[in-house]
Amino acid sequence: MNFDFSDDQKQLRDEARRFLTEKCPPKAVRAVIDGKAPYDRELWKGLADMGFLGVAIPEAFGGSGAGHLELCVIAEEMGRALAPVPFSSTVYLAAEALLLAGSDAQKQKWLPAIAQGNAVGTLALFEGSGNPSPKAIKLTAANGVLNGTKKPVADGAIADFAIVAARTGSTGRDTDIALYLVDLTSEGVEAKALTSIDPSRNQAEISFKNVKAELLGAANEGWSILSQVLDRAAVLIGFEQVGGSDRALEMGRDYALDRIAFGRQIGSFQAVKHMLADMYVSATLARSNCYYGAWALSTNASELPEAAAAARISATQAFQHCSKNNIQVHGGMGFTWEFDCHLYYRRSNAVAVGLGSLSYWEDQLIERMRQKNAA
Amino acid sequence: MNFDDTPQEAEFRAIARKWIDANAPKHLEAELTKPSAKRASEKRDAMLDVAKAWQKKKADAGWACLHWPKEYGGRGSTPIERVIWQQEEGVYDKLARPFAIGQGMCGPTVMAYASEDQKRKYLPPLASGEKVWCQLFSEPAGGSDVAGLRTRAEKDGDDWIVNGQKIWTSGAHYSDYGILITRTDPNVPKHKGLTMFFLDMKSEGVEVKPIKQANGMQEFNEVFFTNVRIPDSQRLGAVGDGWNVSLTTLMNERMSIGSRVATGFPELFEYCSNLMIEDGLAIDDPNVRSKLAGWAVKNSGLKYTSYRSISALSKGERPGPENSIGKLVSGMMMQDIAMFAADLQGASGALVGADAEAAGEFQATILGSPSMRIAGGTDEILRNIIAERVLGLPGDIRVDKDVPFNKVPTKGR
Numbered sequence: 001m002n003f004d005f006s007d008d009q010k011q012l013r014d015e016a017r018r019f020l021t022e023k024c025p026p027k028a029v030r031a032v033i034d035g036k037a038p039y040d041r042e043l044w045k046g047l048a049d050m051g052f053l054g055v056a057i058p059e060a061f062g063g064s065g066a067g068h069l070e071l072c073v074i075a076e077e078m079g080r081a082l083a084p085v086p087f088s089s090t091v092y093l094a095a096e097a098l099l100l101a102g103s104d105a106q107k108q109k110w111l112p113a114i115a116q117g118n119a120v121g122t123l124a125l126f127e128g129s130g131n132p133s134p135k136a137i138k139l140t141a142a143n144g145v146l147n148g149t150k151k152p153v154a155d156g157a158i159a160d161f162a163i164v165a166a167r168t169g170s171t172g173r174d175t176d177i178a179l180y181l182v183d184l185t186s187e188g189v190e191a192k193a194l195t196s197i198d199p200s201r202n203q204a205e206i207s208f209k210n211v212k213a214e215l216l217g218a219a220n221e222g223w224s225i226l227s228q229v230l231d232r233a234a235v236l237i238g239f240e241q242v243g244g245s246d247r248a249l250e251m252g253r254d255y256a257l258d259r260i261a262f263g264r265q266i267g268s269f270q271a272v273k274h275m276l277a278d279m280y281v282s283a284t285l286a287r288s289n290c291y292y293g294a295w296a297l298s299t300n301a302s303e304l305p306e307a308a309a310a311a312r313i314s315a316t317q318a319f320q321h322c323s324k325n326n327i328q329v330h331g332g333m334g335f336t337w338e339f340d341c342h343l344y345y346r347r348s349n350a351v352a353v354g355l356g357s358l359s360y361w362e363d364q365l366i367e368r369m370r371q372k373n374a375a
Numbered sequence: 376m377n378f379d380d381t382p383q384e385a386e387f388r389a390i391a392r393k394w395i396d397a398n399a400p401k402h403l404e405a406e407l408t409k410p411s412a413k414r415a416s417e418k419r420d421a422m423l424d425v426a427k428a429w430q431k432k433k434a435d436a437g438w439a440c441l442h443w444p445k446e447y448g449g450r451g452s453t454p455i456e457r458v459i460w461q462q463e464e465g466v467y468d469k470l471a472r473p474f475a476i477g478q479g480m481c482g483p484t485v486m487a488y489a490s491e492d493q494k495r496k497y498l499p500p501l502a503s504g505e506k507v508w509c510q511l512f513s514e515p516a517g518g519s520d521v522a523g524l525r526t527r528a529e530k531d532g533d534d535w536i537v538n539g540q541k542i543w544t545s546g547a548h549y550s551d552y553g554i555l556i557t558r559t560d561p562n563v564p565k566h567k568g569l570t571m572f573f574l575d576m577k578s579e580g581v582e583v584k585p586i587k588q589a590n591g592m593q594e595f596n597e598v599f600f601t602n603v604r605i606p607d608s609q610r611l612g613a614v615g616d617g618w619n620v621s622l623t624t625l626m627n628e629r630m631s632i633g634s635r636v637a638t639g640f641p642e643l644f645e646y647c648s649n650l651m652i653e654d655g656l657a658i659d660d661p662n663v664r665s666k667l668a669g670w671a672v673k674n675s676g677l678k679y680t681s682y683r684s685i686s687a688l689s690k691g692e693r694p695g696p697e698n699s700i701g702k703l704v705s706g707m708m709m710q711d712i713a714m715f716a717a718d719l720q721g722a723s724g725a726l727v728g729a730d731a732e733a734a735g736e737f738q739a740t741i742l743g744s745p746s747m748r749i750a751g752g753t754d755e756i757l758r759n760i761i762a763e764r765v766l767g768l769p770g771d772i773r774v775d776k777d778v779p780f781n782k783v784p785t786k787g788r
Contacts, residue, residue, distance in 0.1 A: 001384075001689050002377050003682040069376060253766050268769040270755070273762035280761055281700045285676030288697070292679045295376045314672040362668030363661065369671065370658060373648065 003291060005073060012066075013073035019050055020081040026340045032084035033199045033343070038158045044085045045117050053091060054115025057099070062112025068232075068298040072239045072290075079240025079319075080247045082347050084200040086120045086155035088240065088354075092233040094121025097163045097179065100232075101217030101225045106181055110161060122159040123229065124150035124182075124206055131360035132230060134177045134223050139208065141166035141178055144215070146208040154354060156204025157193040159184055163216055164208070165226055174223035180213035187211070198350035200343065230355060231308035235293035237351055238308075241315035242290050244351075245283040248322040248344045252276055252329035259331075272329060279322045286311075286318035306372060309365035316352045316361070323348040378682070380459075384689065387456050391463045394436060399467050400429055407466040423549055426470040430504025440478050440502040447486065447494055448502030454688040473546055477501050477508030481554045484624045485573065488611035497552070497573075509550035509576070511541040511598060512621065516785070518543070518749075519756050521556075521625075522565045522618055523775075523783075526600060528557035528572070535559075535572065535610075537580075537603040543750070547583045547596040550576050554624065555605075556617050561781040568780055569617030574605045590742035636705040639712040639740060640674035643667070646716055646733060657719055666715055673704055696765040703757040706747040713740035 005013070023046050032040055047053050056071040057063025071091070078087050095114050098107055098121075113119035128151055130136045139148025146166055153162065162182050169176040184191065188211040196203040217225045253276055256267030266272050293311030296304040323344040327334035334341040352358060380388055403425065433439045434448060441457045443449025452460070461468060471478075482501055486494060500506040517523035526539025537557055547553070553576050560568035576583075580603035585593040612620035647667060650657040657663045681701070684694035716737035717724030723731065727738040748754045762768040775783045 001380065001682060001686050003679065003686040004690075005376065249766075253768065256768060264772065265769050267762075268772060270759065270771065273766075273768050274755070274758040276766055276768065277703075277758035277761040280765060281704060284680060284697050284700050285673060285704070288676045288679035288683060289672055291376070291683065292675065295378075298376065309668075310672045310675050313668055314676055317669075317672070359661075359665060362665045365668045365671060366658065366664040369644070370648065373644075 003295070005069060005294075009069055009073050012070055013077060016050075016052065016074050016077035017080070019046070020077050020083065024081040024083050026082075026343065029082045029084050029200050029343055035199070038193070038202050039086055039155070040084045043083065044120075047083075047085065047087070048115065048117025051115075053087075053117055054111075056091070057095060057111050057115050061107050062115040064115075068236075069294055071236060072294045072297070075236045075239035076243035079243030079347075082200060082244065082343055086122065086158060086202065088233070088237055089122035089155040089159065090114055090120050092236040093123040093229060094159075094161070094163055096232045097123065097216060097225065097229045098181075100228055101179065101221070102181075106214070106216065110181075113160075119161065120155060120159045122153055122155045122162050124153045124156065124162040124164040125226070126150065126152060131356045132226070134174050135172075137165050137167050137177055139164065139166050141168050141180055141213070144180075144213055146180060146182065146211045146213050149205060149207045151205035152194055152196075152203045153191075153206050155202045156206045157191045158202050159191075162206065163229075164213065165222060166213075168219055168222075175220035177226070178219040178222040179216040179225055181216045182208070182211060182213045186213075196350060198346040200347065201350060227305075231305055232297055233355060234308040234312035234361070235290065235297045235304075237355060238286070238290040238293055238311040238315035241319040241348070241351060242283065242287050244344055244347060245279075245286060245315070245318040245322040248319070248326040248341075248348075249276065249279045249283055251341065251344075252279065252322075252326040255330050255333075266329075275325050275329060279325055282318040282321045286314040289314035306365065306368045309361050309368060312355070312361045313358060313365060316358050319344075319348040320352055381689065384455060384459060388459050388463060391438070391460050394438065395463055395465075395467070398432055398436070400425065400470075403470075404466060407469050422470075423473055426473050427504045429467065429470045430474060434499075434503030439504070440482065443482070443486070443498070443502060448499035453691075455685070458685050458688060473507055473549065474501075474504050476510050476545055477506075477550070477552075480510050480624045481508040481552070481573070484554055484571070484611060484620060487623050488571070488620055489573070490608075493608075501552075506551040507546060507549055508573075509544050509547045509553045510624065511544055511547075511553045511555040512624075513543045514540060515542050519753055521621065522569065524556060524558060524569070526555075526557045527561075528559050528570060528605070530559075530607075531604075533607050535570075535605045535607060537572075537574075537600045537605060539600050541598040541600075542586070542595075544583075544596045544598050545594065547576065547598050548585065552576060553598075554611065556621050558780065559614055559617075562779050563615075564777055565775060565780045565783065566618040567615055569621070570614050571611040571617040571620040572605050573609050573611060574603070578603050578605070580604070589745065590739075592743070636677060636701045638670070638674045638677065638705045638708045640670045640708065642736065643670065643712045643716055646737075647719070650719060652719065663719070670708060670712060673708055677701055677704055696761075699757070699761055699765060702747075702751065703754055703761075706744070706754065709740055709747055710744035713737045713744060717741060 023043050028040055051064050052074050054063030055066045055074060056068050059065040098110055110119055114121060127136060127138055139146060146164060161184055164180045164182050166178055166180050167176055168178045188209040191204045191206045194203040194205055256272050257265055259266045290311045293307045296307035327341045327345055330339060330341055333339050430439060437450050440449040441452035441460050442454060445451045478501060482498060485497060501508055512521055514524045514526060516525050528535040528537045552573055554573045556569055556571050558568050559570040580601040582599040584597045586595045586597055587593055644667060647657040647663055680697050684698045687694040720732045728735045731738050763770055
């Protein structure tokens with residue numbers, strides 16, 4: 001059994017950590033939070049130069065073609081560093097959708113641009129509150145013309161293009177939904193930035209008025225493609241959450257060692273020790289579930305839907321658990337703007353719902369386990 | 376990243392599988408597959424005979440205590456071969472339960488501290504199950520605080536005279552030998568005055584009494600020592616060094632990486648898949664789904680955590696600390712899951728045994744599971760271990776650390 005990343009992949013993780021430690025300190029995250037820029041352009045360019053943006057994009061489309069296990073270890077470091085860049089929207093969602101369903105021309109147009117850091121992409125799925133569901137999609141597509149509004153769209157105000165889920169029929173079946181590729185500079189597109197619980201990442205509302213768009217994949221397969229994209233992104237975002245969990249746990253541990261109260265290190269109190277031990281348990285369970293997700297993702301295994309849901313749930317629970325208790329370990333200092341605890345807390349609560357809520361994925365997991373059992 | 380065996384591992388697995396297939400007591404497979412088989416010790420002696428026969432058969436063919444050296448009754452296997460054997464032995468591993476403490480904890484201690492002659496004499500019959508060993512550590516006054524033990528051993532010529540009481544001793548009633556930690560000097564701080572021995576459980580002055588547990592069963596014992604004579608040659612480690620010797624034993628306690636820990640989840644999932652509640656199947660209820668999903672990811676998380684440790688063994692590396700979460704997570708899960716299942720049964724959830732739904736499996740777990748959060752390290756001790764050894768947090772401030780043991784208070788009020 002070799003249920004672990006290879007030495008090369010671990011070296012890549014170390015390389016990513018060194019790069020991000022230098023180029024993406026908390027100061028860089030705070031620059032975006034303070035509104036100095038919608039994202040860290042210099043970091044984005046640096047990620048492209050390091051080859052991180054195209055690590056899972058084949059060489060034929062301008063990437064390095066290394067693979068998805070490589071992308072997983074980079075994702076972990078991106079989450080750990082709270083990188084304030086549109087990495088998940090562009091790489092996990094838009095690029096994955098293109099790879100799964102794009103025509104050769106579509107891939108040639110966008111994938112090399114992604115790998116070089118010249119294009120930001122996103123997925124425009126949600127229309128107000130609620131979880132991923134074909135029924136919730138009202139934006140219409142008729143003869144390749146889109147009308148409707150998407151909200152929230154992660155990185156929507158900075159993206160160059162979007163994969164848009166649109167309604168093409170009203171039979172009530174999944175086949176009513178098609179995916180469209182939209183150049184967001186097109187006439188009729190209007191993006192408006194929204195205020196997010198995690199201002200280190202952009203959120204937007206995008207309205208489409210008679211916007212010309214091209215199909216991505218077959219018209220009746222939109223929902224099926226979308227489900228696969230969400231599963232793949234669930235694993236990759238899971239690794240970001242695992243990275244964030246580990247960092248929040250370390251911050252709590254380090255503070256518990258440094259801080260003296262009642263004449264002793266607060267980390268010598270069992271109430272604090274046990275809180276940190278429980279954070280370690282959550283983070284470990286999440287990591288192991290995500291490793292399984294990584295295996296399923298990288299091998300295109302039939303277990304991917306179940307593995308992705310488990311990774312998503314476990315990683316969401318762990319990041320929220322670790323980030324909230326990191327504040328608790330810090331006490332009052334953890335609730336100041338100055339300490340970085342809230343940056344992790346904010347990110348954990350944003351990513352917890354960004355791909356559909358916990359209860360949605362819980363339902364998905366049990367449904368998928370049940371179907372497997374029935375088969 | 377893959378789940379495949381290396382060619383050598385695959386070869387070893389094939390040999391193990393073939394032998395098990397030809398030799399395992401297949402007529403017991405159905406009985407052992409039931410979740411309640413973990414409580415087979417209730418049937419005590421009948422199950423013990425079957426267990427001993429299987430263990431002897433394994434030992435004769437070289438499949439007992441695989442990781443031990445051959446001269447002590449083992450196979451000289453690598454850690455990963457031991458894991459593969461455990462995977463292949465499957466449900467028959469439950470038959471090894473009477474020997475688990477002897478082979479898992481007493482054996483390594485004897486191996487580390489006994490004389491060469493003693494090792495060659497005592498270890499092979501321990502490996503083959505012909506002789507069963509127990510571990511005499513916990514006392515009424517010291518469970519989590521094992522070093523607070525009060526059983527006295529006093530030197531008398533070439534012997535030691537032991538007086539005192541041990542508790543929670545699994546299998547003492549059918550054990551042939553035991554390892555025993557005693558206090559030999561009460562005038563020094565508690566960790567410094569301890570000494571370890573092994574003894575014949577048939578020695579004069581040893582009295583074993585079963586404990587009736589909160590769930591009505593009898594799986595453990597109290598053991599009383601009245602002027603029990605132990606030769607100094609059966610001392611393990613130096614006089615006063617018993618605490619360090621006991622750490623060898625305890626470090627082996629939670630090291631079973633290959634065997635899957637029971638969580639109760641597969642049983643609950645199966646139960647909910649078939650249970651009709653008001654509006655249909657329980658598994659279609661959103662509340663049930665949410666609960667199931669929470670436990671599902673803990674269950675899979677534990678499984679893949681052990682896979683990570685196995686992978687390290689496969690590469691000849693030392694596993695990381697990740698496996699330390701197993702018992703902490705699974706113990707709480709067993710209890711929570713059983714309570715949830717009973718809740719789904721409504722008022723019938725209060726019934727037990729044959730009168731209960733699902734043959735009373737969940738109620739039996741409700742009543743038995745508190746012990747899973749205590750035995751082999753309480754949840755709180757396990758959290759301390761994670762906090763101190765994995766996260767590097769400071770140890771507790773010990774007010775009795777530098778106090779002579781006989782000056783440590785014994786009552787709160």
